[in-house]
Amino acid sequence: MKPPVNVVVNRVINVVILAAGLGTRMKSKHAKVLHRAGGLSLVEHVVQAASGITDAAHITVVIGHQGEQVKQRLASTGVRFVEQTEQKGTGHAVMACRAALESEDGLVVVLYGDCPLLSENTLRELVNRQASGDAAVTLITTRLEDPTGYGRILFGKRGEVAAIVEQKAASKEQLAIQLVNPGIYCFRAELLWKHIGEIRPDNPAHEYYLTDMVEILNKAGHTAAAFEVPDSAELLGINTRVELAAADKIFRDRKVRELMLDGVTIERPETVTIDGQVRIGADSIVEPFARILGRTAIGADCRIGAGSIIENSELGDAVHILPLTSIADSRIEAGAHVGPFARLRNGNLVGAGGHIGNFVELKNTQFGAGAKASHLAYLGDSEIGEQANIGAGTITCNYDGVKKHRTRIGKKAFVGSNSTLVAPIEIGEGSYIGAGSVITKPVPAAALALGRAHQVVKEGWAAKKKKKAE
Secondary structure, eight states: OOOOTTTTTTSOEEEEEEEOOOOGGGOOSSOGGGSEETTEEHHHHHHHHHTTTSOGGGEEEEEBTBHHHHHHHHGGGTOEEEEOSSOOOHHHHHHTTHHHHTTOOSEEEEEETTOTTOOHHHHHHHHHHHHHSOOSEEEEEEEOSSOTTSEEEEEOTTSOEEEEEOGGGOOHHHHTOOEEEOSOEEEEHHHHHHHGGGOOOOSTTOOOOTTHHHHHHHHTTOOEEEEEOSOGGGGOOOOSHHHHHHHHHHHHHHHHHHHHHTTOEESSGGGOEEOTTOEEOTTOEEOTTOEEETTOEEOTTOEEOTTOEEESOEEOTTOEEOSSOEEESEEEOTTOEEOSSOEEOSSEEEOTTOEEEEEEEEESOEEOTTOEEEEEEEEESEEEOTTOEEOTTOEEEOBOSSOBOOEEEOTTOEEOTTOEEESSEEEOTTOEEOTTOEEOSOBOTTOEEOOSOOOOOOTTHHHHHHHHHO
């Protein structure tokens, strides 16, 4: 559990997340920050990390391109938004927040919506360093073997940050510097808002760069400090699909390692896809090429078969999902077996010890404890009683072309193979449905229902037909 918000530094912490840009190098019609890695959009990861150092009311997301879509994606988080109507650089984006934030003393942390790997612990350390020192700003830095494209950090005689030199303006000696500026800052709020208006677009792009604040603050008699983060992967900014894939791999590797250290067996971990919000209990086994997505929660002693896909679902203890099964938005209680080749689409509840076999599809169905549908069935908008048996080829005809209707099958009912149940309909407890029946009327408890034509056999018919054709 994270420490109480703002207690560490005992002052207001405002976080500004810059998320207004298009991201042209992604070559996408979608805003860059809406692309996904590790199960969440890039900007959701950043908001999640920021939530570790302050509350949602003090997180401001600067939006521009596809701003409404960004708002929708973050609607449940409670963060606030400021629109940057024209994208004129990072300094200009922070300036857009001035009216909303300058009345609040404390600290201002500036993050980027396309930098999803930054951890809450690193942000907390950044804030603590700024709060405990005398600098006007503390900026994160890291060392890169290939620093191409990044601004280089220049230090003064006392170890303070003297300047940030951009790649295009750097000398040969400065280009050899491996300590770079990823662009993440923690400012003293009153000094940021006092001096941010001094940034000038005196550069070839005619943009307002936040990096100029270091020189501006130095000239005003203040200092800038640096906080070096040893793991440069945390500072990976996403500009291309290649970098997006690299970030996704880092998230996935972190998650499978976390789960394995918590007692989950993952066979061939390099082949599985597990989202960051997934929870799996001890002694469960995940077979190769499984995909476990969204807010899925899996109990202890479960087995997830090879190639299965489970999304936003809850599995109790000792559930066995056989290979190549697809489950979405469903709940499966303890000891149930599902698959192989089964599909649970949405809104399903499978009771304890239930058995869903191969090529069985469920949709919006309550499947009772101990009930069985072993193969080749479609059960939609249904209530299947405890210990009922659903034969192969059974379908619930739940749609009349206008509305969906429910089928109710009582406890211990037996539905014969290849039965067609035309909803709305109720099959009573302990009743039997003869194989091959079309059932359109309610069946009382403990009754036998047959709904098929009387069989006719014409002996010698085939021979006569053949002779006639000669």
